[in-house]
Amino acid sequence: MFDSTKIFLPKEDIRDSGYFDRVPIILSNLSYTTKENGMEYLSGTLENLNISVGKTGISINGSLNKYYHTDNFQKINRQQVELCINKLSDVLGLYVDDGIVQRVDISHNFLMNEPVENYYNFLGSLSHYKKMIQPSSVYYQNKKKTLLFYDKVKEGQYRKQDLPIHWIGRYYLRYEMRYMTRFASQLNKSIIFAKDLYNEDFYMTMIDNWANEYFKINKNKIFRPMEKQLTSKQGYDYLMSALIEELGANKAYDIIDTMKHNFAPKEYTRIKQKLKSLNGLTEQSHLIEELDQKILRVKEFYR
Secondary structure: OEEEEEEEEEHHHHHHHOHHHHHHHHOEEEEEEEOOOOOEEEEEEEOOEEEEEEOOEEEEEEEHHHHHHOOOOOOOOHHHHHHHHHHHHHHHOOOHHHOEEEEEEEEEEEEEOOOOHHHHOOEOOOOOOEEEEEOOEEEEEOOOEEEEEEEHHHHHHHOOOOOOHHHOOOEEEEEEEEEOOOHHHHOOOOOOEHHHHHOHHHHHHHHHHHHHHHHOOOEOOEEOOOOOOOOHHHHHHHHHHHHHHHHOHHHHHHHHHHOHHHOOHHHHHHHHHHHHHOOOOEEOOHHHHHHHHHHHHHHHOOO
């Protein structure tokens, strides 16, 4: 489940390891940089990982999944995360378990029944996020987190990656949740260590958060007119029902409540009743039902 991760090892924990002279030797593509504040650091790569070595410590940035599997078409489970961090500790000669996790992505690839783009139209609004629609992806973004849905096959083809043979000609939707900043505080913790990533309780909490954030998204529904010919009023009601589904029923009621003083008491009651009467004019898409079930199945098999 874990993919791109940033781990920082502060100098206080590794000062006696000789890291500043020793680690750069095992890195490829070395470069030397001086920041605007005068701090100097060496950066390079260790397989797919970007490693920065400075007087303040070491920063490790990249996909744990790719480091373990060499690609992120496969999933990495909790036990493999532990093996991955142990491997990294052995290679660097440092105890990476005590590194501070500054950001992490949680993701999963789903084999879908239909082309990935068919699912996008049913992903509606999400409170406290800005929704952005791209030709081949849907983003939900705020200052702390990003949710992302995209076609993993197309992304792999665009990056000229070798797809698993059983992926060719099939539809894989990837759902990611990215903790961009203030990772620990978002989980009501002061600090999160690399060893927490393979702790069972923490791992389960992260999957729960990933799934729960998905289920907070308002899912757009589809019309289900029973009439073969609609009147303009019926068409208007179906349109209003669809817009309320996009907005969320609670939000629609909140808007009416803010205008309560503009209505006569009877008219206020009538419009609330009218909103309730629109329920049932739309139905859940079978595509969203499919995706819902796949998300829930991931939670059922945490480990």
